[in-house]
Amino acid sequence: ADASQFQQIKEDAKAADCFAWYDPLQPNEVSSVLDLQPPADADAAFQRADYPPQLLTPFQSSGALYGLPYMVTFRVLIYNQTLFDNAGLHIPDESWSPDEFLAAAQKLTNKEKGDYGFASVRNMRDDLLFFLDQFGAQVVQNSGGLPQPNFTDPEVVQAGHFFVDLLRNTSPHQHMESYSTDSQTTQVGSQSALQGHVARWFDFGSLGSRFYNTAGLNTHTASPPFGAHGISPHDVELNGLYISATTPHPEACWTWLNYLSKDVRSFDGTFPARSSVANSEAFAQISSPDMASVHRSYREKLAASPPNGANASFWNSGIEFYWFYQAIDRALGGEPLEQALAVAQQRTRDHLACVRSGGKPRACALDVDPSYKGFLGD
Incomplete structure (x- = not known):
């Protein structure tokens, strides 16, 4: 975590007896919170098995439990049903390979009408990372115990070509966005989607699809095309519950954390980390059939195999990726x-x-x- 995040966690832990944070804590941050393993062991009603191991593991270290998984948000693919029907294509399939995804995007693109098979609506750099993961392309490798760029690796080059082709030929984008002061995020993707001219885009959670449906579009939510390489850590966003290391009320906080983790009213647009809550009738009443299918798919895949770790160290490598994104941008402009x-x-x-x-x-x-x-x- 960067210094500003570390300082914010310290301030939250000082100001509150218990609090939520949007990520599992990094090793240099856990001194601000209590180890929850002792109260968990002392609480006969606490069921560790209610948390899928893949969601609980990021909060554990050396036998300690530094937080409880609270909310989990999955990467989803939002699709415009009308454009799929017009093109005579079946709805997106999570088993699609990248090549199948690109082929469908090409069939859904009609530039004369201003229709596109894909757009980056939320975060273009994150969309690129998704496809790097799906090619098993390792952008960072260790050399001599230190992270080094691996940009010329054949799999990275292959994934880069795919992403350039996807943007250049099937999207409204002409540049890589958000990596420099000259490439700030434009609204071209979201505006085109809102106008009904984009067939598919990535988001996290269910609020995005709900927003576009409110605007009069016929959109649905599906699992992303994971293909052969499966789910990566970048496809799952975890929010945790913590108890401050300095609180005089650890028992009350433990009771409060357990209550919050079961309260379905908290999970609008997200999923409960606890299986019993996620599978409950109360949660089904506030979720949608689309999201129930996404949730089931993720849980099954996470239980069947470990996450794809090709780029697990991407965000914590200490590498400045400016020149990597610039290379994609230049390729979009025609440079080899x-x-x-x-x-x-x-x-x-x-x-x-x-x-x-x-x-x-x-x-x-x-x-x-x-x-x-x-x-x-x-």
Whole structure:
């Protein structure tokens, strides 16, 4: 976690006896909270088996339990049923390979009408990471015990070509977004979707589909096309419940945490981490058939095999991915992708070497690339 997040967790733990946080805590953050294993062991009513192991594990370390999984939000694929019907295609299938996903996007695209088979509505960098995971493409590798960019790896290049083809030929996008001061997020994807001109896009939870249906569209929610590589940690967002290490009321907090984890009114647009609540009739009444199917699919896949860990260290690698995203952007503009990725890899390696030698992150970026327009600070 970055310094600002670490400081915020410390402040929350000081200000509240118990609190919720949107991620499992990192090792340098757990000193702010209590180990919940002792109260869990002392509570005869507490059932560890009510939590799927894949959701509980991120909160455990060296025999300690530093939080309880609370809400879980899954990556979903929202699709416009009307555009699928017009194209004569069956609804998205979670077993689709990337090639099948691209082929369907091509059939759903009619640029003369302004219709597209895909758009990035929520976060284009996150959409790219999804497809990298689906190709098993490892963007970061360890070398000498330290993370290094792996941008020229054949699987990364293959995934990059796929994403460039998807955006260039089946979406309203012309650039990679949100990686630099010159590439801020546009509204072209969401506006096109809202106008009924996009067949599919990714989101998390069920609120997105509900919003588009309220706007008069016939949208539904399905599981993403996981293909052969399955679910990755980037497809699951976890929210946890914690007890402050300094609270004088640990017993009351434990009771409160258990109550919250069972209260179905808390889970609008998300899922309860507890299986008994997620499978309850009370939760079924506030969920939808689409989301019930998504939930069932995720639970079955998570129980059947461990998550795809190809890019598990992506966000915690300490690597500045500005040049990687820039390579995708340049390929969208017509530059050979292999050439752009080779330049990106060298600049990223040079930047890491500078920072690891004691240089300031932004100063190093400007030394490596005087035209750098990323968001690093010193």
